[in-house]
Structure formats: C-alpha cells, structure tokens
Amino acid sequence: MTRGRIIYISSGLDIYETREFNGDMYPEGYAVEIIDRFEEGGLATYQDFDRFVHDFNGKHYEYEDDLIDLYRKTKNCVIDLSDNWTDYVYVINESPDEFYIKAKEGSSFISPRSIGIVHYQRLDKIIHRVVHEKSEANSLELTKEEFVAIMHKLQDTTDVVREINRLIECSKGKMDLSPCSGSGMLLTNEGLVLMLLKKLMKDNHVWVDYFVNGLDYGRSFKIGMVKDAGGRSVDISTAEKLYDFIVNTK
Numbered sequence: 483m484t485r486g487r488i489i490y491i492s493s494g495l496d497i498y499e500t501r502e503f504n505g506d507m508y509p510e511g512y513a514v515e516i517i518d519r520f521e522e523g524g525l526a527t528y529q530d531f532d533r534f535v536h537d538f539n540g541k542h543y544e545y546e547d548d549l550i551d552l553y554r555k556t557k558n559c560v561i562d563l564s565d566n567w568t569d570y571v572y573v574i575n576e577s578p579d580e581f582y583i584k585a586k587e588g589s590s591f592i593s594p595r596s597i598g599i600v601h602y603q604r605l606d607k608i609i610h611r612v613v614h615e616k617s618e619a620n621s622l623e624l625t626k627e628e629f630v631a632i633m634h635k636l637q638d639t640t641d642v643v644r645e646i647n648r649l650i651e652c653s654k655g656k657m658d659l660s661p662c663s664g665s666g667m668l669l670t671n672e673g674l675v676l677m678l679l680k681k682l683m684k685d686n687h688v689w690v691d692y693f694v695n696g697l698d699y700g701r702s703f704k705i706g707m708v709k710d711a712g713g714r715s716v717d718i719s720t721a722e723k724l725y726d727f728i729v730n731t732k
Contacts, residue, residue, distance in 0.1 A: 484508045486570040488516060488535070489553060489561060491577045492528045493711055497553040497561070500535055503543055507570050509599060509607075512542050516572050520597050521611055523686030526576055527711050530687050560584055563600050573598040624682040626725045633721035636675060637699040683728050693724050700724070 486507025490498045506512045515538060525531050535549050561573055562584045573592065575581050580591045583598045588605035592598045595611040680690050697703045703719040710716050710731065718724045 484511065484569045486513055486572065487568055489571060489573045490525070490528070490531050490550075491561075491573070491575045491581060492531075493526075493576055493578065494528075495577050495579065496528075498528070498531070498550050499553040500550055501545065501547065502568055503539070503545075505543070509570070512538075513570060513572060516574075517597065517609065520574060521609065523611060524688055525574055526687065529709055529711075531574070531576075533692070561598075563605075564603055566600060566603055569601065571600040573600065624679075626722065629679070629683070629725045630721045632675065632679060633693075633699065633724075636694065640699070683725075685728055687731075689718065689724060689728055693718060693721075 483505045484507050485502050485504050487502045488500045490500075492498065503512075509517060516534075519525055519534055525534060532550060539545055539549055559579055559581045561581055563571055563573075564584050564586050566585075573581075573583055574597045575592050575594055578594055580593050582591050583589060583600065583605050585600060585605045586603035590598070590605055590608065592608055593610065597609045597611075598605055599607045599609070676690060676694060679685070680688070683690065693700060697707075697718070700719040700721070700723075703717075705717065706715050708716045708718055708727075716727055718727050
C-alpha cells in the first residue's frame with residue numbers, strides 16, 4: 483500500500499500537514515488529483531486546500547479522524563524531510579517566499595506556486611504552476627448580468643427536474659413511465675454549462691461548482707461557510723454575490 487501525505491505552505495507562511503493516506507498515493511495513482519488541482523490553480527488558498535482534502539478523503543478513504551493539522555509556524559523557510567518514511571510527500575508552496583526542502587538526496591529550493599514531490603528521503607521532482615497573463619486578444623468577458631441570468635436559468639431547470647422526479651415517484655404503479663424521463667433530458671447539458679461558466683470566469687477555485695452543487699444555488703449557504711484569504715467571512719448566498727467574490731479574488 484503506497485502511503486502519502488500533503489504539506490501545505492499558506493500565503494500567511496503557516497504550514498499545514500495532512501494525515502497519512504494509505505493506498506495508491508503515488509504520483510500516477512490517486513495523488514494525480516493533487517497535482518492536477520495544483521496545476522489548475524485550485525489550491526491557491528487554505529480554504530481551497532481544506533475543501534480539496536475533505537473531498538479527496540471522502541472519495542478515496544473515508545477516514546473519520548482529523549485530516550489536517552498545523553504543522554508548525556515558520557521560523558525559517560525549511561521543510562526537513564531527511565528522516566521521512568512516508569512513501570510520498572507532496573509539498574505545496576503557495577506562500578510568497580522560497581522554501582528549502584531538505585532531503586538526503588536532491589535537496590532544493592522550491593519557489594512560490596510550486597509543488598515538490600518527495601519519495602522517502604529523496605526529492606524526486608518539482609512542478610511549477612504556469613501563470614498565464616491576460617491579453618486582450620484571448621480574454622473573454624462575462625458581465626454580471628449575463629452570469630446571474632445563466633445561474634437563474636440553471637436554478638429554474640434544477641427546480642423543474644426535482645418537481646418532475648417528485649411526480650414520477652408519486653406516480654409509480656399508476657402509469658407506465660419511460661426511464662428516459664424529462665428530468666434526464668433537462669440535465670443533459672448542465673455539466674457543459676458549468677464548465678463554460680468556470681472557464682469564462684477563470685474560476686480556478688471551483689466556486690461555481692460549490693455554489694451550484696454544494697450550496698444548492700446559495701440556498702443552503704450560512705455565514706461562516708466561506709472565508710477569504712484573510713480569514714474573513716464572505717457571503718456567496720446569491721449569484722450576484724458569487725460573481726463579485728470571484729471577480730474580486732482573481
């Protein structure tokens with residue numbers, strides 16, 4: 483069983499460490515999800531990281547104990563893994579400073595927006611996230627009004643689907659209903675619409691997905707669920723507020 487854990491260096495220079503995940507944590511196994519999410523920019527804040535770890539655990543392991551601990555406050559920019567016995571450690575640096583990964587083999591600095599992959603006491607690889615600069619030639623704009631209108635239309639569609647499913651459930655045994663129901667047809671393109679919204683909004687932190695699927699279009703939102711990089715509560719209970727939050731945190 484290939485074990486692995488994640489060390490996360492936040493923008494505030496706090497260092498966090500996950501529990502050890504036991505099974506398929508090599509870079510081509512489950513841990514490819516860590517690398518992919520990092521390269522997409524989806525771990526840029528501690529809130530992103532915390533949400534990812536809990537989703538990752540729920541998907542693959544379902545551990546019930548604490549998943550993340552504060553590793554230590556930074557006194558120097560060194561992560562000492564020279565005595566590490568976990569198969570793989572993924573060191574994510576989202577701080578503004580360089581950090582030094584100390585290992586028995588391959589010790590090196592990792593720059594901001596980089597991830598170091600350590601296999602036992604050997605630093606195997608460093609991956610740098612490419613930051614693409616905006617250009618007028620390839621920049622697409624989605625206005626707040628357009629964004630809100632699309633969200634409202636998706637919400638209306640979801641509500642119709644739920645009502646259709648309720649009616650189908652109530653009608654069981656009373657009539658012959660085809661498994662190819664109207665609800666299935668209505669939801670056919672929802673995933674595509676969400677993907678396009680995320681790309682247009684450059685939503686690397688998957689707030690659109692969270693708003694739609696996690697918060698039921700904001701209807702399940704409670705104050706304290708979302709915090710910004712400074713730890714302040716953020717209200718994303720409506721599509722309008724979500725748009726402002728995404729635009730202001732790019």
